[in-house]
Structures are given as C-alpha cells and as structure tokens.
Amino acid sequence: MTLAVFSAPVSPNDLETIIRIEHASFTQPWQRQAIVDELACPDAFQFVAKAAPLPCSQATAVGFIFVRLLTDEMHIMKIAVEPQWRNRGAARALLLAAQTEAMRRGSVTALLEVRSSNNAAIRFYAKSGYQTIGIRPNYYPPAGETALVMSKSLKEEP
Ligand SMILES: CC(C)(COP(=O)(O)OP(=O)(O)OC[C@H]1O[C@@H](n2cnc3c(N)ncnc32)[C@H](O)[C@@H]1OP(=O)(O)O)[C@@H](O)C(=O)NCCC(=O)NCCS
Numbered sequence: 515m516t517l518a519v520f521s522a523p524v525s526p527n528d529l530e531t532i533i534r535i536e537h538a539s540f541t542q543p544w545q546r547q548a549i550v551d552e553l554a555c556p557d558a559f560q561f562v563a564k565a566a567p568l569p570c571s572q573a574t575a576v577g578f579i580f581v582r583l584l585t586d587e588m589h590i591m592k593i594a595v596e597p598q599w600r601n602r603g604a605a606r607a608l609l610l611a612a613q614t615e616a617m618r619r620g621s622v623t624a625l626l627e628v629r630s631s632n633n634a635a636i637r638f639y640a641k642s643g644y645q646t647i648g649i650r651p652n653y654y655p656p657a658g659e660t661a662l663v664m665s666k667s668l669k670e671e672p
Pocket of ligand 1: 539595599600602605632634637
C-alpha cells in the first residue's frame, strides 16, 4: 500500500487521537484539559501529521506537534508520533511544517527542552539540525531529570 504522510492544522476531530498518542508516548502525559487549553492558547499553533493510503481523503492523524511563539523564538512544546507509525518520516514532516509556519510568523530561532535520557528524540532533533546549547538540571518533576536545551537557527536551510 502506498502511504502519504503530511501535516495539517488540528481540527476538533483530532482531539481524541492526540490524547491517545500523548498517553502512548510520554511517561507523564498531559491530561485532557491541559491539551484542550494548549489548543486554545494564543501565540501558539499546532499541527497533526496525517497518513493515508492515496488518495489522502481517508487520512487519519498519527502524530502531532505543539508550538508556542515568544518574541522571535519558536518553542517546541511537544512532538509525538503514534508508536506503530514511527520511523516513517511523520515527525520530520511535522517539524518542517512547524518551522515554516513559525518563520512565516517571524521566528528566527527554534528552541526546545528534551529529557537527557530521551535518546530517540535527541537523535531525531540532531538529525534535524538542532544543537545542544545548554542543560537545565532538576527540570522534570518529580525525580528532577535533567533537560537538554536544543536550538536551531531558522535562517539556515531546513
Ligand atoms: C521522537 C519521535 C517524535 C520521532 O518520530 P518519528 O516519526 O519516528 O521520526 P521520523 O521518522 O520523522 O525520523 C526523522 C529522523 O529522525 C531519526 N530518528 C527518529 N527516531 C530515531 C531513533 N529512535 N533513533 C535514531 N534516529 C531516529 C530518523 O532516522 C530520521 O532521520 P533520517 O531522515 O536521517 O533517516 C518519536 O520517536 C516519538 O514520538 N517519541 C515519543 C515522544 C517524544 O519523546 N517526543 C520528543 C520529546 S517532546
């Protein structure tokens, strides 16, 4: 089967899928209200990755990215892909779409924090051109895991 993976703005129909992916992807998932609040947050935007047998009319959400904009910085709050859809380019599609949208809105830098133990995400971001620019000790409650701060200039080629 030929598959298409592409990014699209979040619709209300995507909420339950986002909640399911969130719980499948994080040890301390955001609860429903936090996700609802994030989707309504000003100075923020979100995309879902959709995958479908061609044609794309039957596409379903398989991943999402949450972004906030602060002055000229794009902050990646979360990115996650449904486990069975990983390693097929969904996160790459989400990140590229989000970077393009953030640049359109005036962002010149992308920033994120990631758990120092999250090797998959760290490798994903490194392959996407992000560099570690600092650490934040005791960042993630309750155990106080360290966060790596990663960044990328959006003035460069994606
Ligand atoms: C990190 C995550 C979003 C990657 O999603 P994905 O859809 O599998 O990633 P992609 O298929 O788009 O991969 C893009 C690139 O990253 C690399 N990559 C992705 N996962 C990787 C892993 N586990 N180890 C090494 N490289 C990896 C891919 O090889 C690819 O590089 P390439 O283009 O050079 O081949 C996914 O593993 C996930 O949802 N993890 C749980 C949630 C999480 O930790 N989010 C990040 C913190 S907010």
